[in-house]
Amino acid sequence: MNERMEKLYALLENEELDVAFITLPKMIYYFTGFYSDPHERFMALVCVKGKDPFLFVPILDHEKAARVSQVSCIYSHKDEQNPYEVLKPLLGSGIARMGIQEEYLNVKRYHALMQITDARQAVDLEPHLNPMRVVKSAEEIVTIKRAIHCIEEVIRTTLPLIKPGVTELDIVAEMEFRMKRLGAEGPSFDTMVLAGEKSGLPHGIPGNNPIREGELLLIDAGVFVDGYASDITRTFAVGDIGKQCKEIYEAVLQANLSMIEAVRPGVTFGSLDQAARQAISSRGYGDYFITRAGHGFGLEIHEYPSIHGGNEDLLGAGMVFTAEPGIYMPGVGGVRIEDNVIVTANGVEVLTTFPKELTVIG
Incomplete structure (x- = not known):
């Protein structure tokens, strides 16, 4: 796990988060070395407390992510699939607090993530991520x-x-x-x-x-x-x-x-x-x-x-x-x-x- 990822997991610990979703493509690149513009498709770096991070990408980006990402675990979804249904079993259970990038997550995706996690609270990560990048x-x-x-x-x-x-x-x-x-x-x-x-x-x-x-x-x-x-x-x-x-x-x-x-x-x-x-x-x-x-x-x-x-x-x-x-x-x-x-x-x-x-x- 690289130094930047270690800081991200320390953030999970400090903020008592069970999972964090990094959804801004440039921020995913910052942590993993993998960049892609997914357009309308859902893509995220997912960090679950106590587990290794993984990338969740459209299937057309799977090969590139596997080749260049510093995160070794890659999951993907096809266009005909509901990405949130594919993502849900990868998260496990017992998620109470999730971290999100409020500025880069639209309302539809926010509700989808809240539904598949059953989280009671969503915490904006941006105030904590900005000091890392500045x-x-x-x-x-x-x-x-x-x-x-x-x-x-x-x-x-x-x-x-x-x-x-x-x-x-x-x-x-x-x-x-x-x-x-x-x-x-x-x-x-x-x-x-x-x-x-x-x-x-x-x-x-x-x-x-x-x-x-x-x-x-x-x-x-x-x-x-x-x-x-x-x-x-x-x-x-x-x-x-x-x-x-x-x-x-x-x-x-x-x-x-x-x-x-x-x-x-x-x-x-x-x-x-x-x-x-x-x-x-x-x-x-x-x-x-x-x-x-x-x-x-x-x-x-x-x-x-x-x-x-x-x-x-x-x-x-x-x-x-x-x-x-x-x-x-x-x-x-x-x-x-x-x-x-x-x-x-x-x-x-x-x-x-x-x-x-x-x-x-x-």
Whole structure:
């Protein structure tokens, strides 16, 4: 049993759980080394108190799970079977408390698991699992750095192709082609390329509108490499963007630098958000900083922690997250500068290396 699995069984003991169901595919990968997207089919890592863990997978994943999983016991179900009826006799009896991932278990599956276990109580595992994942191992950091290097190379090689007349979706297509060519499994989220006023939409959707001279161009992208994500944003000037947009850019850059400078073990995540927000508010743009300042990432593009002003949890060495303050002005546009950082024993290491000074393209 690997170290991570030992911690999971210690959690069962500490919380007096009779069984735990890990159902998020990325979390199953974290504990076992096996990853698959089961789509609508039920899949779980099952840990029964006093017994060895087992994987319960759709039959089409059985061979792969047996080949790569660190859990040796694999059970499977066919499409024509009710998976819960197959699972029930594998659990044994006497289950009073079961652990689940509330955020990743829909109501139908929750009721099915309660029925086959006869459990009297379900306990959310997420508050206990988050601390396990938030501190990255040396091996995880190496992989994350590879993912960061990949997306930075994608952006670097795509920039020379960007000029007025090229569309947002043209750029997205070029970037996602390069991701695969450079060894990524694919984008870690929908690649975001937003020009002009659309750059002021924090979650805008790229379209067929052409890039124009005098606009801001925001590129937010990341990749998965060996299961781990990267996430970087840079905002560029297409020609001369004018005084106001330059002021906005400088305000966001200072917020980014102030936030990173505040990173060290023992401070709160909320203080990082406050450092970024103060830098932007002091320049008169506080009302346009409408997002949180960052988020954790790793096996998923969004993991604990959420970096907002109310988060009083403390930073610790080995935590990895984004620093991404932004200004989003309707009718004008937006600027976001996003770095990936890791908390060190004495402060912070910035993992992203792509230049942050305002770059004019086209």
